[in-house]
Amino acid sequence: MLKKLDELSVSAWALLAAGVVVSLVILAIGENPIAVGRALIDGAFGGPRRVANTLQYAIPLTLSGLAVALAFRGGLFNIGVEGQLYVGAFAAAIVASPVASRTAGEGLATACGPLAILAAILAGVTAGAFWAGIAGALKSLRGVNEVIATIMLNWIALFLVGYLVNLPSFKATGDIPQTAEIAAGGRLPGLFPLSGDGAVMAGSGLLLALTTLLAVVWLFGRSVLGYEIRAVGHNPSAAEAAGIPVRGRLLQTMLLSGAIAGLVGADQVLGVHHRFIANFSPGFGYLGIAIALLGRNHPVGIVIAAFLFAALKGGALQMDALTNVPREMITVLQAVLLLFVAAAAGVRARMGARET
Amino acid sequence: MTDVNPPAVEMLHITKRFSGGVVAVEDVSIGVAQGEIHAVIGENGAGKSTLMGVLSGLIPADSGEIRLSGAPVSNPGPASAVRHGIGMVYQHFMLIPVFTVAENIVLGREPAAGLRFDRRAAEEQVRALSDRYGLKVDPAARVETLSVGQEQRVEILKVLHCGADILILDEPTAVLTPQETKDLFSVLLQLKSQGKTILFISHKLNEVLAIADTITVLRHGKVVETMPAKGAMKESLARMMVGRDLESGAPDPRHPVGAVASASAEVLLELERIEVLRDNGLPALRGVSLQVRSGEILGLAGVEGNGQTELLEVAAGLREKVGGEIRLHDGVSGRDVSRTSISERHRLGLSHIPEDRHRRGLVLDFSVVENAILGRHRDEAFCGPWGIRSSADIEAATLAERFEVHANDLADRVRGLSGGNQQKLVVGRELARRPRVLLAAQPTRGVDLAAVAIIHRALREARSTGAAILLVSSDLSELLALSDRIAVMYEGSVVATLDPAKTTEEELGLYMAGGGRSSAIPS
Numbered sequence: 064m065l066k067k068l069d070e071l072s073v074s075a076w077a078l079l080a081a082g083v084v085v086s087l088v089i090l091a092i093g094e095n096p097i098a099v100g101r102a103l104i105d106g107a108f109g110g111p112r113r114v115a116n117t118l119q120y121a122i123p124l125t126l127s128g129l130a131v132a133l134a135f136r137g138g139l140f141n142i143g144v145e146g147q148l149y150v151g152a153f154a155a156a157i158v159a160s161p162v163a164s165r166t167a168g169e170g171l172a173t174a175c176g177p178l179a180i181l182a183a184i185l186a187g188v189t190a191g192a193f194w195a196g197i198a199g200a201l202k203s204l205r206g207v208n209e210v211i212a213t214i215m216l217n218w219i220a221l222f223l224v225g226y227l228v229n230l231p232s233f234k235a236t237g238d239i240p241q242t243a244e245i246a247a248g249g250r251l252p253g254l255f256p257l258s259g260d261g262a263v264m265a266g267s268g269l270l271l272a273l274t275t276l277l278a279v280v281w282l283f284g285r286s287v288l289g290y291e292i293r294a295v296g297h298n299p300s301a302a303e304a305a306g307i308p309v310r311g312r313l314l315q316t317m318l319l320s321g322a323i324a325g326l327v328g329a330d331q332v333l334g335v336h337h338r339f340i341a342n343f344s345p346g347f348g349y350l351g352i353a354i355a356l357l358g359r360n361h362p363v364g365i366v367i368a369a370f371l372f373a374a375l376k377g378g379a380l381q382m383d384a385l386t387n388v389p390r391e392m393i394t395v396l397q398a399v400l401l402l403f404v405a406a407a408a409g410v411r412a413r414m415g416a417r418e419t
Numbered sequence: 420m421t422d423v424n425p426p427a428v429e430m431l432h433i434t435k436r437f438s439g440g441v442v443a444v445e446d447v448s449i450g451v452a453q454g455e456i457h458a459v460i461g462e463n464g465a466g467k468s469t470l471m472g473v474l475s476g477l478i479p480a481d482s483g484e485i486r487l488s489g490a491p492v493s494n495p496g497p498a499s500a501v502r503h504g505i506g507m508v509y510q511h512f513m514l515i516p517v518f519t520v521a522e523n524i525v526l527g528r529e530p531a532a533g534l535r536f537d538r539r540a541a542e543e544q545v546r547a548l549s550d551r552y553g554l555k556v557d558p559a560a561r562v563e564t565l566s567v568g569q570e571q572r573v574e575i576l577k578v579l580h581c582g583a584d585i586l587i588l589d590e591p592t593a594v595l596t597p598q599e600t601k602d603l604f605s606v607l608l609q610l611k612s613q614g615k616t617i618l619f620i621s622h623k624l625n626e627v628l629a630i631a632d633t634i635t636v637l638r639h640g641k642v643v644e645t646m647p648a649k650g651a652m653k654e655s656l657a658r659m660m661v662g663r664d665l666e667s668g669a670p671d672p673r674h675p676v677g678a679v680a681s682a683s684a685e686v687l688l689e690l691e692r693i694e695v696l697r698d699n700g701l702p703a704l705r706g707v708s709l710q711v712r713s714g715e716i717l718g719l720a721g722v723e724g725n726g727q728t729e730l731l732e733v734a735a736g737l738r739e740k741v742g743g744e745i746r747l748h749d750g751v752s753g754r755d756v757s758r759t760s761i762s763e764r765h766r767l768g769l770s771h772i773p774e775d776r777h778r779r780g781l782v783l784d785f786s787v788v789e790n791a792i793l794g795r796h797r798d799e800a801f802c803g804p805w806g807i808r809s810s811a812d813i814e815a816a817t818l819a820e821r822f823e824v825h826a827n828d829l830a831d832r833v834r835g836l837s838g839g840n841q842q843k844l845v846v847g848r849e850l851a852r853r854p855r856v857l858l859a860a861q862p863t864r865g866v867d868l869a870a871v872a873i874i875h876r877a878l879r880e881a882r883s884t885g886a887a888i889l890l891v892s893s894d895l896s897e898l899l900a901l902s903d904r905i906a907v908m909y910e911g912s913v914v915a916t917l918d919p920a921k922t923t924e925e926e927l928g929l930y931m932a933g934g935g936r937s938s939a940i941p942s
């Protein structure tokens with residue numbers, strides 16, 4: 064574990080280097096990098112509401128980072144987290160608010176509360192797993208490249224749920240393509256009751272993320288399934304010779320990865336929007352790839368990376384308001400950071416190859 | 420200049436250490452005269468390939484100097500080697516299968532007509548070259564349609580097309596049939612007569628004595644002696660290579676060959692009329708039948724590519740067959756395992772030491788511990804309700820001690836271990852299953868002598884406890900030393916089954932070359 068944490072030093076150096084580059088850009092604009100940094104931190108952590116916002120935003124980032132990393136460990140590149148989370152979100156929404164044409168509050172949710180939440184989460188997870196499983200099955204049975212398959216499935220998912228949400232049986236009254244609002248009893252409760260309106264707060268999705276994190280840590284730390292998934296990821300030929308059913312593991316890896324992606328969608332629906340809204344995701348699935356890369360596919364690294372990205376997002380508005388640095392600078396910072404991480408990983412791999 | 424005719428190649432005090440302090444070559448000096456065939460011989464790991472890698476610029480030497488025709492090479496590297504007319508013909512050909520012979524040869528120096536590739540000029544160049552050196556090939560043929568021997572000619576032509584005057588051939592005969600070897604030798608003599616200098620790496624003494632003018636023997640990275648080939652004796656060369664008298668096929672004193680595995684011992688592995696197709700659809704195995712009995716090592720001899728690899732892969736469950744049966748016996752009845760999964764075969768007592776440890780035997784990015792239980796990780800001993808137990812650590816430590824696997828830390832990646840240590844880990848792991856049937860493919864390939872001894876001892880121990888062992892090796896002396904019976908494979912069939920006590924490497928070689936077919940020995 065500690066040895067693997069050592070690999071995170073690459074990311075730490077990359078972060079430092081990216082910080083220097085962006086500071087230079089900020090200086091060039093004529094602003095003070097320290098003041099900008101202070102605005103960022105204030106925006107992300109200044110006050111309970113902001114902390115809660117940052118936490119809430121870190122949940123989907125952590126989960127989609129884990130989804131990508133899990134597949135990575137099994138030798139698969141799941142670019143389809145975005146599509147899987149949409150499918151999962153939609154499934155969770157229709158289970159939580161089955162009949163949208165009626166007024167809000169008459170769904171399953173009012174009837175059975177926590178059970179409905181559980182059913183909705185399960186539906187989201189299953190749907191996400193199913194969507195990833197399509198690519199997984201294609202890969203494992205026909206050898207179809209999962210990168211291509213998941214990218215295409217992303218678009219199919221996006222347009223499919225976009226179509227479904229506009230059907231009369233799902234669409235809420237009004238012009239917006241969204242399902243009816245889920246009744247209070249069917250929502251994920253907030254963890255920290257904040258005074259005031261409480262429109263956005265850290266939800267109990269945090270617990271979902273934490274549980275998933277621990278499950279992934281166990282999966283790759285101790286479990287036999289994780290051992291086999293890693294063996295397949297590193298060397299499928301040797302795994303086959305060792306009697307590991309390679310095709311089955313490939314499919315299961317995708318199913319697990321998709322399940323976590325589906326959880327992202329369920330959390331967004333049940334804990335944040337309280338309904339399915341078309342195009343709700345700001346690209347969580349793609350950010351997950353960046354976070355897995357930055358976190359070196361290590362669960363702890365992913366949590367750190369997710370919080371970093373969440374804090375940057377929270378701080379961006381404050382920075383935009385208080386300084387002359389536009390909030391797009393955050394995207395620049397993230398991009399530069401990833402370039403450094405990718406380059407450092409390449410250098411490291413080459414050094415490693417020379418050693419042996 | 421006092422020396423009227425400086426040697427074409429001089430390598431002076433070359434030393435190369437690899438990481439981990441392993442000395443590949445140490446203070447090696449050799450001189451190769453213009454227009455001679457100079458053989459460099461030695462066992463696996465003696466430093467032959469490293470030395471040639473240094474000469475061809477691929478491996479930077481730690482110290483030492485290279486002089487070509489008396490002039491020191493100031494900035495060694497692959498490009499500079501090519502510029503100085505050094506060309507290397509690799510053991511594994513580097514050709515593009517879908518390109519024609521001519522296209523492969525001119526690659527990188529394509530004749531052009533304007534912007535267009537001038538195919539006709541390319542073919543003309545190749546034809547001229549091919550006529551000049553007597554290397555017959557069809558310039559318009561696609562490389563994928565060629566035989567191995569022809570591919571090698573293309574490689575040689577490629578090097579000549581680069582303008583090489585000094586040719587290095589790395590174990591050129593390893594993949595050739597005897598006829599192809601003869602053809603190659605006449606090509607080499609032709610090249611020599613045209614003034615080319617040839618460095619010839621081999622460990623086959625007969626070949627070396629047949630073709631070389633000068634012989635340099637390497638052992639453990641040092642030059643033992645350089646001598647003219649004329650008058651050199653095979654036995655003394657062999658002694659120099661190994662540093663002791665070669666016990667050519669001497670039976671193991673503790674285990675008289677053929678004595679234990681009597682015909683009454685129980686058959687544990689039975690292969691019947693196995694037929695397998697290669698990836699290209701041509702037959703790899705044409706109805707092979709074999710029985711391996713408890714307490715017996717059945718050796719499989721054959722030139723690489725005659726079906727031995729495929730046979731073991733079929734038995735291990737790694738390759739599909741188109742016909743025949745594989746039966747594993749459990750003492751009561753034989754069970755056809757043709758459709759049985761690999762893990763189920765493991766449970767039935769089958770173990771497999773794969774031919775390629777990097778591809779099949781190990782997960783290089785796994786730790787020693789993780790590799791030590793690979794394939795056994797679902798055994799109750801290593802796997803509990805909470806996942807893999809710490810007993811795996813103990814198992815790895817036991818294996819490392821018993822098989823002398825030297826690793827700094829059992830949590831380190833196996834990638835960092837030497838080839839010998841990696842192989843000992845694989846052998847140890849497979850034997851730790853206490854297999855009833857062991858498939859061992861090239862168990863000592865590329866490992867040092869100490870590791871060979873450990874692995875041989877382990878195989879003999881497994882035999883004495885009643886295992887049935889099917890052993891594939893390209894090392895004939897290994898086969899003769901270990902086997903109770905030797906089956907020789909040629910073009911996908913078993914052409915002879917021999918008693919190692921009554922045969923010689925020469926006789927084996929004859930059968931391996933397909934020469935035994937006419938002499939009516941039933942398979």
